[in-house]
Amino acid sequence: MGRICQSPAGWRLQSRAMRSLALVALLAAAPALPGQQNWVQxxxxxxxxxxxxxxxWASAERTAVDWGGHLATVRSAAENAWIYEQFCQDSIGGVWIGLNDRAVNGVFAWSSGELATFQAWDEANQHNTAPEESCVHIQGAHHEERYRGKWNDLAENGGWLGGLPGLVEVRENPDTDADGLLDRHEARYGAIVGERDTDGDGLSDGEEVHFFPSWDVAWEMGWEEALGAGHKMPGPAIWSTAGELLGFYPRLVEGMPPHLNPSLADTDGDGLLDGVECGRGPDGERIVDPYTQLTHPLDPDTDGDGLPDGVEDRNGNGRHDLPDETSAVNPDSDGDGLSDGLERGSAAFDRDPLTVTDPNRADSDGGGLPDQAEDFNGDGAIQLGETDPNDPSDDRLRVHLQRDPTTGGVTLGVHGLRRGAWVRVYLAEPAADPEARSTSGNPLALGNGVVLELSGTPLEIWQGLARRDALHLRILTPASQGALQLQVVEIFPNGSTRSSPAIGMPPL
Incomplete structure (x- = not known):
């Protein structure tokens, strides 16, 4: 039976071990993902x-065989001490080794087939013959001091620990090109032994195969730490503070493989190298600056705006650094309410792909209305009642005033209204001086940044729904009020507005 210190640090490590076990369960159909294989000679x-x-234990032994060896055989006190120093310092339960009595209870043998000539049991577990405890581990630094580095047998599943890391031993260098992918596995993934980066995309072969998805890293590394490591979010790559690619936030994409292809430089076919999408330069160096955008190397359209990542980052350097480039991680680069793909005529739902706007300019025609306010229903086509986002002349309402000398009233004509919009008419007497204007409450903001241009205190004299594209009102005003100004504002259901210029009342 094992003695595990239940310190706060120990509990955290237990949680890590259990989450790693969950990762193995998720990927049980494939060889176990080794994560970052730090081979030590x-x-x-x-x-x-x-x-x-x-x-x-059994899964650890199968993994060891897949890696070209077995769980470790310990032949001497010197080997046992070396293993403890190298691999047991940070593990709550130590590591599995190959010793077991699964075949015959009480008869311990090495999974490698070597003879058991050395033993290092702790005092309480020497010759332990409990049938449910058949697999041996070297106890780690989180045990009581007298048990550290000693052997103990546990149930095959690790008991309450939920599993342990297995210590794999191989006789020859398993990764001669130091790419993180075992030589015996290179052909399995189309990689070449001797080439650290077979496809030349800036990521080593091992990074491409083993680091996606990296569930336990994603769970343990929060957004704050990721941002502190130099991320510009959103982005799936997770880097260490030393600049090493640790993994990706897990987001599998339909139709894509569960890992990058080490023999294909652009796995998702979006026009960007896998390394560039993960923040790596062509020579494997890490790119971190205010313009870096980490796109998803297994999603050809990371932000889902209808434009492939390589189209948005047209110079393919992983940075949003050209005036005519759009963001590959923000579906609406100019914040006008229309996606970049729709503005460029590439959205699947675009009803008029030939009508395009500038995805880097919220008001493409400069007429005063954001593009989304002009393409009101966001379908890419100019529908009845909508204005042309490429024609500045229709961004403002057209107002005509005519005074009736007989009654002293004024006929107001408003043209170009959008049916279904709410219309308000404001009247004001010009302020006597600029200071009076500032104290009278003007300018009056009316949503979406539109400000009344009236110089005096505005008075709303009419409001109603625009049922047609034109509106005619009769306004009765005293003849002495010839200096009055009038302005019409149109308010749309989404909160955007359109207004006429402020115009003075015509004289008698």
Missing amino acids: NPENGHWYAVTPAMD
Whole structure:
């Protein structure tokens, strides 16, 4: 039975181990993902060692065989001490080794087939013959001091620990090109032994195969830490503070493989190299500056705006740095309410792809109305009652005033109204001086940044629904009020507005 210190730090490590076990369960149909394989050579025996994610003993042994070896065999006190120092310092339960009595209870043998000539049991577990405890681990630094580095047998599933990392031992260098992908696995993924980056995309072969999806890293590294590591979010890549690619926030895309292709420089076919999408330059260097945008290397349209990432980042450098480029991580680069793809005529729902606007300019025609206010229903076509986003002349209402000398009243004609909009008519007497204007409450903001141009205190004299494209009102005003100004404002259901210029009342 094991003795595990239940310190706060220990509990955190237990949580990590259990989450790693969950990762293995998710990927049970494929060989276990090793994460970052940090192979270490023992200078005494020349063998190479690495640890698996936390899992049950049998799964760890299968993974070890897949990696070209077995769970570690310990032949001497020197080897045992070296293993403890290298691999057991940060693990709550230590690591699985190959010793077990699964075949015959009480008869311990190495999974490698070597003879058991050395043993290092702790005092309480020597010759433990409990049938449910058949797999041996080296106890880690989180045990009581007298048990550290000693052997203990556990149930095959690791008991309450939920699994342990397995210590894998191989006799020859398993990764001769140091790309993070075992030589024996390179052909499996179309990679080439001797080439660290087979497809030349800036990511090593191992990074492409093993680091997507990296669920446990995504769980443990929060947004704040990711931002502190130099991210410009949103983006799926996760970097260490040392500039190493740790993994991706898990977001699998329909029709895409579960990992990058080390033999294909642009796995998702969007026109950007996989490395560029993860923030790497052509030589593998990390790119971090205010213009860097981390796109999804397995999603050809990261922001879902209808434009492939490579079209938005047209110079393919992973940065939003050209005036005519759109953001590949923001579907509405200019914030006008229309997606970049719709503005460029590439959206699937665009009813008129030939009518395009500038996705980097909220008011393409400069007439005063944002593009979305002109393309009111956002379908890319100019419909009845909508204005042309490429014609500035229709961005303002056309107002005509004519005074009746007999009654002293005024006939107001408003043309170019959008049916269904709410119309308000304001009247004001010009302020006597500029200071009076500032104290009278003007200018009056009416949503979406539109401001009344009337110089005096505005008075709303009429409001109603525009049922036609023109409106005619009769306004009765005393003849002495010839200096009055009038302005018409149109308010749309989405809150945007359109207004006429402020015009003075015609004289008698």
